[in-house]
Amino acid sequence: AQSVAQPEDQVNVAEGNPLTVKCTYSVSGNPYLFWYVQYPNRGLQFLLKYITGDNLVKGSYGFEAEFNKSQTSFHLKKPSALVSDSALYFCAVRDGGATNKLIFGTGTLLAVQP
């Protein structure tokens, strides 16, 4: 079965510093990977996805993610964090079944201190 793991419940970073939110995956076949962000009491917003092609994927709000096949990772990164980036981040993988549903990780709370 497809799955993703987010090993960190929370990541703390100072504003202006680079940030990384970790995600590892386990899939059979080619992975279709996604990152979403959730602000308090809101739905999820799509940030970026990896389907094929370049390992470095650029997304919304200055975020990017690097697909690493050998390490089965898809870490989310941003060169310079903003306080407004503080939110809950979810990594997801597409399930290979008929409905192509997304399987989400447990989420990582990003806290950016001013």
Place this chain on the structure above:
Amino acid sequence: GAVVSQHPSRVICKSGTSVKIECRSLDFQATTMFWYRQFPKQSLMLMATSNEGSKATYEQGVEKDKFLINHASLTLSTLTVTSAHPEDSSFYICSARPRGRGNTGELFFGEGSRLTVL
């Protein structure tokens, strides 16, 4: 584009009553919609997959008779929590996949509905 509207955003009801939550894709057609439940500080739990014109597919452990899902058109799916109890209080989120993006497309999410059962 790809906006999903979810209504109501907040609802408070008495125990034993039923509550309906609507999920609409405003600018695209969605043959498939998904309903998630999220507990405080936890991830999203997929409840069911809603397919237009057919019965929903429920995840293991989700009561079909408790959480009624209807996907009557390509732009509307509804979740009805029947005979609600306090333990049903949660944040419910719907998502939709634009028609034709089954293999690679991301999901678009509604803003969620906070249900509180007294």
